[in-house]
Amino acid sequence: MCNHPIFWSFRRCPYAMRARLAVLGAGLKVELREIVLRDKPQAFLNTSPSATVPALRLGDKVLDESLDIMVWALKQRDPQRLLDMPDEGWQLIARNDGPFKAALDHTKYAVRYPDLDPRAERAKAAAVLDDLNARLQGKPALxxxxxxxxxxxxxxxxxxxxxxxxxxxxxxPWPGLHAYLNRFMASDAFARIMPKYAPWRPGAAPLWFGG
Structure with a gap:
């Protein structure tokens, strides 16, 4: 049994991205194992009950939800005080993960949802973004x-x-939101979570992330 955390990830998955951001923000060191979603290795399937990324193995324990991984990482170390936020922040996360993500998927993958109007679904997502833009007026973060x-x-x-x-x-007409996203995509943290790595294979040398 490995005595270090093993983090299964897929570079472009937003759930995996936010978990990597938290691990990076906590300054933790994990073994990163990048996968290809169409060719999931058996070691990953043996780890993740849902067969989805991210998944984090901690000895004989597995965290299989991105938010659980984020909270775990930041409870180890939180030098940026990322957990220090109003309770409303958890409500924003729940809205993001529920109604907004559903509308996003219905817009992005409209062909999978022929019974739904993609324009109406985009409007649902836009209503959430209208609110976020209003929240961001005059400040760089939520x-x-x-x-x-x-x-x-x-x-x-x-x-x-x-x-x-x-x-x-x-x-x-979302100036606050545009600035917010541009700041994120120009950040050192974004650059550090987005390098391209070769997919993990059995016997591969460990690839360390964070630390």
Missing amino acids: FGARDTIADLAVLPFLRQFAHIDRAWFAAQ
Whole structure:
């Protein structure tokens, strides 16, 4: 049994991205194992009950939800005080993970949902983003001058939504939201979680992340 955390990830998955952000913010060191979703290794399937990324093995314990991984990491170390936020932050995360993510998927993968109107679904997502833009007026983060776990949890999904139709997103009257996303994508943290790695294979040398 390995005595260090093993972090299964997929580079572009927003759930995996936010978990990597938290591990990085905590300054923890994990063994990163990048996978290809269409060719999941058996060692990963043996780890993740849901067969989804991210998954974190801690000895004989597995964390299989991205938010659980984020909270675990930041409870180990939280030098940026990311867990220090109003209770409303957890409500924003729940809205992001529920109604917003559903509308995002219905927009991005409209062909999978022929009974739904993608324009109506995009409007549902836009209503959430209208609120976030209003919250960001005059400040760089959701709750003021610094990021919290809510920002880390929401930003990868905002990025995913913006990439569905970049021209449409850029044309929306969301100056606070545009600045918020641009700051994130220009950040050192974003650069550090997004390098491309070869997919993990049995016997491969460990690839360390964070620390």
